[in-house]
Amino acid sequence: MFGDAEAYERFMGRWSSKLAPLLVDFAGLADSGKMLDVGSGTGALAFAIARMKAHCQVLGIDPSAEYIGYAGSKNPVPQRVKFEVGDAQQLRFSQAEFANSLSLLVFNFIPDRRKALLEVMRVTRAGGAVSAAVWDYPEKMRMLRVFWDAAAEVDPAARAADEAHMPLCRAGQLEELWKAVGLEQVVARPLEITMGFTSFQDFWEPFLLGQGPAGAFVTKVEGERRQALRNEVKRRLGLASENAPFSLAARAWAVRGIVPGR
Numbered sequence: 001m002f003g004d005a006e007a008y009e010r011f012m013g014r015w016s017s018k019l020a021p022l023l024v025d026f027a028g029l030a031d032s033g034k035m036l037d038v039g040s041g042t043g044a045l046a047f048a049i050a051r052m053k054a055h056c057q058v059l060g061i062d063p064s065a066e067y068i069g070y071a072g073s074k075n076p077v078p079q080r081v082k083f084e085v086g087d088a089q090q091l092r093f094s095q096a097e098f099a100n101s102l103s104l105l106v107f108n109f110i111p112d113r114r115k116a117l118l119e120v121m122r123v124t125r126a127g128g129a130v131s132a133a134v135w136d137y138p139e140k141m142r143m144l145r146v147f148w149d150a151a152a153e154v155d156p157a158a159r160a161a162d163e164a165h166m167p168l169c170r171a172g173q174l175e176e177l178w179k180a181v182g183l184e185q186v187v188a189r190p191l192e193i194t195m196g197f198t199s200f201q202d203f204w205e206p207f208l209l210g211q212g213p214a215g216a217f218v219t220k221v222e223g224e225r226r227q228a229l230r231n232e233v234k235r236r237l238g239l240a241s242e243n244a245p246f247s248l249a250a251r252a253w254a255v256r257g258i259v260p261g262r
Helices: 003-027 042-051 065-073 113-123 144-155 156-160 173-180 200-209 210-217 222-236
Strands: 030-038 055-062 081-085 101-103 129-135 185-199 245-259
Touching: 003 042, 003 065, 003 101, 003 129, 003 185, 003 200, 003 245, 030 042, 030 113, 030 156, 042 055, 042 081, 042 101, 055 065, 055 210, 101 113, 113 129, 113 173, 129 173, 144 156, 144 210, 144 222, 144 245, 156 245, 173 185, 173 245, 185 210, 200 210, 200 245
Parallel strands: 030 055, 030 101, 055 081, 101 129
Antiparallel strands: 129 245, 185 245
């Protein structure tokens, strides 16, 4: 029923669940109030807010009806967390409806990021914070960095699909956008986590599910070329054994800005 959402959970959900509490802490939320989760996906950030801020109400929006359905099916606190299909570039909410707004690993995928941020500002009250985080694809999201470097070694054409080319993923870029739309007291910082894997197969199998740019690339690589890619990824990880557990670090860039008085 939730094929793509379940595949996303296997590929990126465990990373999102680890990163979400760090963004909640960085956002400096009060313990109560109505919060907007922009691009809520499978629910990691909304659930982290509800868990860490016991009196908050959270509304998560996402353009994917499947993701919204999946998040709703996993919702541990339906009395405080709701999900609905929505587009960040055209929000249905009234001005200043939310105390704070947050977005986890989404803004770089929005086609018109400036328009979306202006919409999020509009629905957030004056004095409230708008916060977001995006992976550091070029350098320190090591799972994806290892993958794309290996892909380019096997097929130089892979460089065109490398997520290092995505917007807002380099130091200072989120901060620049937040300032450009008029958010005040803008603060940026890295958020860092470490993910453990039980084996190389635990690491590699989610890439075969077609999720994100990396998964989409793997689906187009077949036979000996896919095996060569797998071998190069393993080589770059420096694993002595396929069955040995290992860990990888990941960094995301986070930003927070305050909505000015109107």
